[in-house]
Structures are given as C-alpha cells and as structure tokens.
Amino acid sequence: MQAIRDAILSGDRAQETYANIEIPETYRGATVHKDEVGMFEGIATRDKDPRKSLHIDEVPVPELAPGEALVAVMASAINYNTVWTSIFEPVPTFGFLERYGRMSEFAKRHDLPYHVVGSDLAGVILRTGPGVTKWKPGTEVVAHCLSVELEDAEGHDDTMLDPQQRIWGFETNFGGLAELAIVKANQLMPKPGHLTWEEAASPGLVNSTAYRQLISKNGAAMKLGDRVLVWGASGGLGSYATQMALAGGATPICVVSSPEKAAICRAMGAELIIDRNAEDYRFWNEDGTEQNPKEWQRLGKKIRELTGGYDVDIVFEHPGRETFGASVYVARKGGTIVTCASTSGYMHEYDNRYLWMNLKRIVSSHFANYREAWEANELINRGLIHPTLSKTYALDEVGQAALDVHQNAHQGKVGVLTLAPEAGLGVTNPDKRAGFEAAINRFADQ
Numbered sequence: 001m002q003a004i005r006d007a008i009l010s011g012d013r014a015q016e017t018y019a020n021i022e023i024p025e026t027y028r029g030a031t032v033h034k035d036e037v038g039m040f041e042g043i044a045t046r047d048k049d050p051r052k053s054l055h056i057d058e059v060p061v062p063e064l065a066p067g068e069a070l071v072a073v074m075a076s077a078i079n080y081n082t083v084w085t086s087i088f089e090p091v092p093t094f095g096f097l098e099r100y101g102r103m104s105e106f107a108k109r110h111d112l113p114y115h116v117v118g119s120d121l122a123g124v125i126l127r128t129g130p131g132v133t134k135w136k137p138g139t140e141v142v143a144h145c146l147s148v149e150l151e152d153a154e155g156h157d158d159t160m161l162d163p164q165q166r167i168w169g170f171e172t173n174f175g176g177l178a179e180l181a182i183v184k185a186n187q188l189m190p191k192p193g194h195l196t197w198e199e200a201a202s203p204g205l206v207n208s209t210a211y212r213q214l215i216s217k218n219g220a221a222m223k224l225g226d227r228v229l230v231w232g233a234s235g236g237l238g239s240y241a242t243q244m245a246l247a248g249g250a251t252p253i254c255v256v257s258s259p260e261k262a263a264i265c266r267a268m269g270a271e272l273i274i275d276r277n278a279e280d281y282r283f284w285n286e287d288g289t290e291q292n293p294k295e296w297q298r299l300g301k302k303i304r305e306l307t308g309g310y311d312v313d314i315v316f317e318h319p320g321r322e323t324f325g326a327s328v329y330v331a332r333k334g335g336t337i338v339t340c341a342s343t344s345g346y347m348h349e350y351d352n353r354y355l356w357m358n359l360k361r362i363v364s365s366h367f368a369n370y371r372e373a374w375e376a377n378e379l380i381n382r383g384l385i386h387p388t389l390s391k392t393y394a395l396d397e398v399g400q401a402a403l404d405v406h407q408n409a410h411q412g413k414v415g416v417l418t419l420a421p422e423a424g425l426g427v428t429n430p431d432k433r434a435g436f437e438a439a440i441n442r443f444a445d446q
Helices: 002-010 015-019 080-087 094-101 197-201 204-215 238-247 259-268 293-307 324-330 352-356 370-381 395-406 430-440
Strands: 026-033 055-060 068-078 114-116 121-128 140-143 180-184 188-190 227-231 251-256 272-275 312-317 331-339 361-364 389-394 413-417
Touching: 002 068, 002 121, 015 121, 026 395, 055 114, 055 395, 068 140, 068 197, 068 395, 080 395, 121 180, 121 197, 188 370, 197 389, 197 413, 204 238, 204 312, 204 370, 227 238, 227 324, 238 251, 238 259, 251 259, 251 293, 259 272, 272 293, 293 324, 312 324, 324 331, 324 352, 389 395, 395 413
Parallel strands: 227 251, 227 312, 251 272, 312 331, 331 361, 389 413
Antiparallel strands: 026 055, 026 114, 068 121, 068 180, 068 413, 121 140, 140 188
C-alpha cells in the first residue's frame, strides 16, 4: 500500500504509473461483523455505540468485475447510513448483501461475514474492469453512492427507480471507509481540483441527496423566491440545502439546535434562523405517543414573524417522526413537504386535514441519479456550493466519527482520512482555491 500512497502523494498521474503499480492482496477497511448483529439487543437506539461495532480489519482485495473501478481512497466521510449500519438498525445490512449475492457470480463477492462500509470517497483510480472506456488509472475522482445494474427498463428514465438500485457501502460491500474501494464506473465523477482530499470526499452523498430533494424535478423543484424551511440546517444534509436555497434565489428558514449551529447558518449567508432548543418546541408528549398541534401552531407563528407574514413554500424534511406533523402543518396552502432519511424515526404521523384540505403535497426523495449527482458535483466544482466539512478523523478513529454523527455532536460533515497521511493535501488548482478560500474556511472558523 505504501507504493500506492507514495505515487499519489508525488503528484504523478500518468496512466502507466498506476497500471504498473502492484495491487496488494489485502487492505484496511472499516467493517461490521455478521456474528455481532445482536450485540446491541435490549439497548435503546440512542445508547448504541458505533465504537463497539465498527472494526478496522485487513480484508482481501476482491476481484474486479466488468464495468467497475478499483480506487485508492485518500479520504471518505461519515453519513447517517454508516450510523444505521453500525447499530444494526432498522435491520442489519447483511440481509442486503445476501440478497445481492444471489444475483450473479460477481454479485456473490458482496455476501461476506463482514461488511466494508462507507458511501463517500475521494481518491485515484488504480484499475478499471472490462468495458470501462471513460475512466483511466491515475485519474482523480470522487464517487457518488448509487449502485445500479441498469438491466431493467424502469431504470432508464430515472436510475433511482431501477429495481436493482442500491446504495454503495450500505447495501453493497467494499465501501469507501477503507484504503481501497470498488465502485461501478458510472459512480465516478471528477474531483474538484481546488479541494483537499477530505473536502472533496465530504459532499458526495449529502450534496447529491439535497440536490435531488430540493432542486430536481424529481424532488421539490425549488424556484427563485421560494421560502424553504430547512430542518437541521447546519448539518451534513441541511447545510447543502441551505446553500442551494441561497444560491438559487430562495429564502431559507434555518432550524438548528444551538447558537453555534445558528452561527454556521449565518456564516453561509442565511438570515432567518430558529433555534428549536431555545424556543423549546415540544411536538410530542413525554412518552412520545401523542402530538401537540399547539406547538405546530407556535412554530408556524414563529416562521411568519421571520418572513413578514408568509408560510413556507417548501419544507426540507429529514428528521422524520419527530418533526413531520409540524412540517405538514407549517407548509403553505399548495406547498410541498419533501422528505427523506427519517433519522428520528420512520413511522410518521400527521393530521391529514392540513394536507388534504390545503392541497399540500408530500414528495418522497432518495439519494440521486447519475445526472443529478453529476450536476451537484459540478456546483461544487464551480464554487457555487462549498463543502461543509467541520472535523476530520483518522481511519482508526472511525467509531468515534460515527458516534459524533449518531449523537448529533457534529456540525456539517465529518471526514475520515484513509490513505491520506494528514489533512490539507490534494489541492491541484491553488489559484482556483484562492478565489474560494473564505467560503471554504467558513465552517472551520465556527
């Protein structure tokens, strides 16, 4: 592995250099183990500790299939799907790997007693499988996390509708929290040259998810002038939605949980901010069995105070159960609640009278297709959207990184260095970076 790291750090990107590098037999990756899926039984979700379930193992390098690429991973990042994987909720991911493994001989590689996790990466291509023509060894890349077979007609209008659509590193093996990763060639995108490895790795999943959810015709189709309520507006997903609203001429109303997170939103340029802890909203009773519509009304009143009397056109929803009733209530008549993730619970409850009688829409959204992910990456490349990386860990500390996200102790995205020996490496276009430096650093200043 040292030869690979040395070649990348030297700046040499010649195709022949990487074609001649010997691929090691094993690599280090963050894994969960199949024989440990019951380790948290009887423990409340909030008390489950990823540090106990995430391991750093030396695992074999798998055979490269047609249409795939082997990537040397310089940096990755933590997403909530890694938290779910690490606490074995809502189900252990080994069921995904078993079902995938029954598809074909190449898919069988994924069905293992360990799962190498992670759905983001920035790195350099080492090898490509048969049939790959667009991408060459030595190319710097980032990867989005849609793994799709594209053998079914349903996937050719929107690949997210493909029956064999999976999230790489969550529903497949060989993910990005590792020194090496295997991805399909149609997951690859150019690494923006003004970003470090860890910055480039951090936007992939959340930036693409926010783009489809908020901007795409497949999501809320936000337009100039819309008012957008963004839950968790300083976090890994909400911070991208906030930036997109600002860049697209909309007005974000940012919901956060602390003054520190409010400061991050202000640094992004947002002006309308609600600190939900300071306001002490209690949408549910203490035992979580019944909602309080008066608290929905209080939130709606607060929004109108900030907007000069207007309700929001779009609610950017991802907490789920805890907030969904309020989200349906506060959207304007004819407005849209666009939802993904449900990090506080999947069983949503709301008063349908506020939806049906006011002609509101609930739109579901899940990750992004290749076109949407590419366009979201291009926003990063053009400096219209910036990474929201707030902290970076070493691979050996991946359990703590996941715990930060699980406990909402993070701001923006949490990065993980894999092959990169330290943070701050990987910038190939310093002049371009100089033009964006203030924006790139705004999270680090909080």
